[in-house]
Every structure is written in structure tokens, then in C-alpha cells.
Amino acid sequence: CSMENAASLECGGLEVEVAQRAFLACAQAGRLDDMLALASRLPELVRSTDPVNRWTALHVAARNSDVRMLGALISLGAEVESRDAMFRSALHFxxxxxxxPTRSRVASGTAAGSSGAVRDGGDGGDGGDGGAVSGGEGGGEDGREDSREDVGLSGGGGGLSAPSPSTASRAQAMLACLRALLKAGARVTARDQFGFTALHHxxxxxxxxxxxxxxxxxxxxxxxxxxxxxxxxxxxRPLHLAAAGAHNGAxxxxxxxxxHPCKTNYLGQTPLHLAVAVGDQAAAVAAVNLLCxxxxxxxxxxxxxxxxxxLHDAAAAGHTAIVRALLRAPNTTRLRGGRAVDVYLVDRSGCTAAQIARANGFEDVAEVVEAHAQGEREREARAEREKADALVQGMRQVRLNAAEQRRARATASHGSMSVVHEGMDEAGEEESEEAREGGTEQEIEDEMDYAMGDGMGDGMEEGMEGQAEVRQM
Structure with a gap:
């Protein structure tokens, strides 16, 4: 059968256009056996897309984390890089x-169980299945979701049976789907029409x-x-999206x-701005505490x-718990060191957070901010007083230390003078002993002077007298 004239031709008694919808419905409901049966009769269904949202069965299986369905579709030749109407691939899903996965059967009141009729159930743009297989004689007329007991177990046996339970958790199944798609050639850097990668999703x-x-x-x-x-x-960036949903694990x-926690979007908002906008939910408060x-x-x-x-955004929205969390948070920018949130900052209109809160009717939030500001002023004044007291005490200690050093030097100097006097007394006693034994030092010096001076003079006079006597003779 040709896909171009699918609306008019029949293949084995089943219209191709109807078969496409049935194929997607089987993928949505997790009916692998029924899907394989349809694919065996019309292999081109594996690559067929929904006429509205352009989803393939691979998109549906990936979105539902149906590992068995996804693996079967890849083995049948499904295109892993096929894009839907918003240019999303199966990896994004x-x-x-x-x-x-749904278990619903949407049927018209006149549908017969043996005909296996299919009625369009919507385009599936918001999670619908884009059509569902009727339950035959057991099909309901209200179009509501059936219970496990109703689906495929009652009626004429023509409805969808419940998918077999998976032994793996949803997270494990999700990772298995990602791994299978990447092995099949899906690109992790692929973007949709909004610029989202798989990591963004x-x-x-x-x-x-x-x-x-x-x-x-x-x-x-x-x-x-x-x-x-x-x-x-x-x-x-991905962190913006995780913060906007208050997904703390992410x-x-x-x-x-x-x-990077401080990158901004086109509005200049950081991830913290987006986390604050979530509101006073416990997860949002935890996200703010985590980011801070x-x-x-x-x-x-x-x-x-x-x-x-x-703080402006939280105060403007009246998020009291978020405001308190921000007021408790430290600020550790690289240039300014650590400091708390500044409650005196103004926006482009010249308003502080407290003024915005009061203007929007959140008097309690304004009081919280102003009480924090008053406490900050008191702490700063107390810190200044403590700093001045510490300075005075330090100067006093410096003076005391200097006085102690002066006293220590004076004591040491007095001790050295006493030692000098004692030494001089001892030297005097020794000289007295020597004087008593061999004369005083003055007597010794007189003798030496006589020996060197007077003695030599007498000798010279005697020599001159002898020379005079010789000349007379």
C-alpha cells in the first residue's frame, strides 16, 4: 500500500490512515503484541507520524519510558532523529x-466489537494518545478511562488489555531508553524549536x-x-529550568x-530569581536555601x-517564607567577600523591597524586612562599639607592656651597676695587698723613672768629667 493514498486504499481490510492511529494508540497503551501485528502487515507504520503533532510511535514509547516498545521500534527501523511539530526528537521525550501509558478505550456508541473501529481521540498534544482503539462490544460510550478490570477483560474482548507490569523502576526504564536511543545514533546536542537539549528537558x-x-x-x-x-x-541554562521547578535533586x-549559579537569562534573572518565583512551597524554600x-x-x-x-521579587509577591530564607542567606561574591542580603537596594523605580511589599498590600512582609534592617543597624552599632572598646583596650595593653619593658630594663641596669661597684671594691683590696708587700705603685714608678732618667744623667756627667781631665793632661 502507498502512504500517499492511505486515506482511500485498504490493505487487508484495514484502512492505512486508521491503522496509523491504531498503531500510535498501541504504542501509547503499551500493547507491544498488537503493535507488532500491525507493523507486520504495514511495515511503513513504524515511521508514520501523527497528522497533527507529528509524533511517531518512537516518540510515544520514549515519553512513556517503555523500554520493550522502544527497543522493538528501533529494531524495526524507526528513525531515532525524527522530529515532531516542535522539532523534538525521541531523545527529548x-x-x-x-x-x-493509558488503558482507555474510546468508542462510538454504534461501534461493533468485531470491527475494531478507531475514533480520533484528539491530537495528543498535551499527553493524549491521539486516538484509541475501541473495545468492540465492550466499548464504553462515555469515553472515560476504564479500570484495569474493564480494559480488555470484559465486553467482546476487542478492547486494549492492561500492559504488563515492569520490574524496573521508572527511573531505570528512563535511563535504559536514553541509553538505547544514544546507541542507535541519537544526538545529545540536538535542539528543539525552543533551543532545548535533552539535558534541558x-x-x-x-x-x-x-x-x-x-x-x-x-x-x-x-x-x-x-x-x-x-x-x-x-x-x-539547565540550572534555570531546574530552579524554576524547585527540583532540588536536579x-x-x-x-x-x-x-554556573549566577548566569542570567534574557531578562537578567539568575536561577535564584526563578526559584524565588515558585512561592512559599516547602520545595521552593529548600531550593532557595540550597542555591544560597x-x-x-x-x-x-x-x-x-x-x-x-x-528579595524584591519575593517581597512583591508576598512570599514570606522565601523572604525569611533570603534574609538568613549569606552572600559570598568573590570581590566583596561575605555579606548578607542588602535590604536597602532599590530597583529601577527607586523602591526597596519593603516599599514594594507595602505598595502591593503585603504589610507583614514589609515588617519582616524592616525588622531585619533594624536588627542589622543595631548589630552594626554594637559592632562599632565593640571595635572602639577593643581599640582602647589594645592601647592600654600596649602602654602596660611598654611600662613593663621599661621597668625590666631599669632593673637590669641597676643590677649591672652593682656588679661594677663590687668589681672595683675587689680591685682596690688587691692593690692594697700588693702595696703592703712590695711598695706602692708610685714608689715603683719613681724607681723606674730614676733608673731611666736620673741614673742615666749621673752616668753622662761622670763621663764628661773624665773627658775634661784627659784634655788638661
Whole structure:
């Protein structure tokens, strides 16, 4: 059968257009046997797409984390890089993994169980199956989701039976789908029409296991790992999307892999701005506390394009718990060191966080911010007083130390003078002893002078007298 005239031709008694919808419905419901039966009769169904959202059966299986279905489709020749109406591949769907296999059977009131009629159940753009196989004589007329007992077990036996339970968890199945698609040639860097990669989809859905897997491909599968700082069309990185959903496991995983916590989107918003916008939910408060930990060095005073800090946004929305979390958070920017959130910063309109809160009718939030500001002023004044007291005490201690040193030097000098006097007394006693024994030093010197001077003079006089006597003779 030709796909071009699928609406008019029949192949084995089953219209091709109807078979396409039935094929996608089987993929959505997890009916592998029925899908394989249809594929054996019309092999081109494996690559067929929904006429509205352009989904293939591979997209549906990846979205539902149906490993068996996905593996069978790949083995039948499904195109792993096929794109839907929003240019999303099966890898994007596998990373998001937000589909739930249905057990519904939508039938018209006049459908017969033996005919296996199919009625269009919508385009499936928001998670629908894009059509469903009727339950034959057991088909319901209300179009509601049937219970496990109703589906395929009652009626004429023409309905969809419940899929067999999987022994693996959803996270394990999701990782298995990602691994199978990558082995089949899917590109981890592929983007949809919004600039989302598979890592963006996993981050927005909060799948920490998928994030860890995609960021470890270089070691686990020897493939290039997902780009952690890839930007969407709105200049948002995976961390922005994880923070916007308050997915704390995803936030921590991205931060531990080196995601920059202060990058901004096209509005100048950091991931902290987006986490604050979630509200006073427990997960959002935990996300704010996580992002503000010292080890990530987040600037809690970072201003967006409108001049608003995260505190401005929280105060403007009346998020009391978020405001308290921000007021407790440290700020450890590299240039300014550690300091707390600045409650006096103003936005482009010249308003502080407290003024914005009061203008929006959140008086309690304004009081919280102002009480924190008053406490900060008191702490600063107390710190200044303590600093001045410490300075005075230090000067006193310096003076005391100097006085102690002077006293020590004086004591040492007095001791040395006493030693000198004692030495002089001892020397005098020794000289007295010598004088008593052999005369005084003066007598000794007189004798030496006589020997050197007077003695030599007498000798010279006697010599001259002798010479005179010789001349007379």
C-alpha cells in the first residue's frame, strides 16, 4: 500500500490512515503484541507520524519510558532523529519522561466489537494518545478511562488489555531508553524549536538520574557529554529550568557538575530569581536555601534587568517564607567577600523591597524586612562599639607592656651597676695587698723613672768629667 493514498486504499481490510492511529494508540497503551501485528502487515507504520503533532510511535514509547516498545521500534527501523511539530526528537521525550501509558478505550456508541473501529481521540498534544482503539462490544460510550478490570477483560474482548507490569523502576526504564536511543545514533546536542537539549528537558522535569547520566556520557558510554551551559532561545541554562521547578535533586546534581549559579537569562534573572518565583512551597524554600549555600558562591543581591533582586521579587509577591530564607542567606561574591542580603537596594523605580511589599498590600512582609534592617543597624552599632572598646583596650595593653619593658630594663641596669661597684671594691683590696708587700705603685714608678732618667744623667756627667781631665793632661 502507498502512504500517499492511505486515506482511500485498504490493505487487508484495514484502512492505512486508521491503522496509523491504531498503531500510535498501541504504542501509547503499551500493547507491544498488537503493535507488532500491525507493523507486520504495514511495515511503513513504524515511521508514520501523527497528522497533527507529528509524533511517531518512537516518540510515544520514549515519553512513556517503555523500554520493550522502544527497543522493538528501533529494531524495526524507526528513525531515532525524527522530529515532531516542535522539532523534538525521541531523545527529548525520553529525557522528559512525562508520559503515562493509558488503558482507555474510546468508542462510538454504534461501534461493533468485531470491527475494531478507531475514533480520533484528539491530537495528543498535551499527553493524549491521539486516538484509541475501541473495545468492540465492550466499548464504553462515555469515553472515560476504564479500570484495569474493564480494559480488555470484559465486553467482546476487542478492547486494549492492561500492559504488563515492569520490574524496573521508572527511573531505570528512563535511563535504559536514553541509553538505547544514544546507541542507535541519537544526538545529545540536538535542539528543539525552543533551543532545548535533552539535558534541558531532564532539568525542567526534575529527573536527577537522567541529568547525572547525560553529564557522565564521556565515562559511561564514551560519548560527548551533554553541554551543561547550553542556552535556550530565552538564554536559559539547565540550572534555570531546574530552579524554576524547585527540583532540588536536579539543582544539586547540576551544581555539583559545575553549573554556573549566577548566569542570567534574557531578562537578567539568575536561577535564584526563578526559584524565588515558585512561592512559599516547602520545595521552593529548600531550593532557595540550597542555591544560597556558601560553597556555590551565589550573589543574593544580583539584580535583573528591571533592577530587582530576588528579595524584591519575593517581597512583591508576598512570599514570606522565601523572604525569611533570603534574609538568613549569606552572600559570598568573590570581590566583596561575605555579606548578607542588602535590604536597602532599590530597583529601577527607586523602591526597596519593603516599599514594594507595602505598595502591593503585603504589610507583614514589609515588617519582616524592616525588622531585619533594624536588627542589622543595631548589630552594626554594637559592632562599632565593640571595635572602639577593643581599640582602647589594645592601647592600654600596649602602654602596660611598654611600662613593663621599661621597668625590666631599669632593673637590669641597676643590677649591672652593682656588679661594677663590687668589681672595683675587689680591685682596690688587691692593690692594697700588693702595696703592703712590695711598695706602692708610685714608689715603683719613681724607681723606674730614676733608673731611666736620673741614673742615666749621673752616668753622662761622670763621663764628661773624665773627658775634661784627659784634655788638661
Amino acid at each position: 525520553a529525557a522528559r519522561a512525562d508520559g503515562i 531532564a532539568s525542567q522535569a526534575g529527573h536527577a538520574a537522567a541529568i547525572e547520566f547525560l553529564l557522565s556520557l564521556n565515562s559511561s558510554m564514551r560519548l560527548a557529554r551533554a553541554p551543561i551551559e547550553a542556552e535556550t532561545n530565552a538564554e536559559e 539543582i544539586r546534581c547540576l551544581l555539583e557538575h559545575g553549573a 549555600q556558601r560553597q556555590w558562591k551565589v550573589d543574593v543581591n544580583a539584580a535583573a534587568a528591571d533592577g530587582r533582586t530576588p
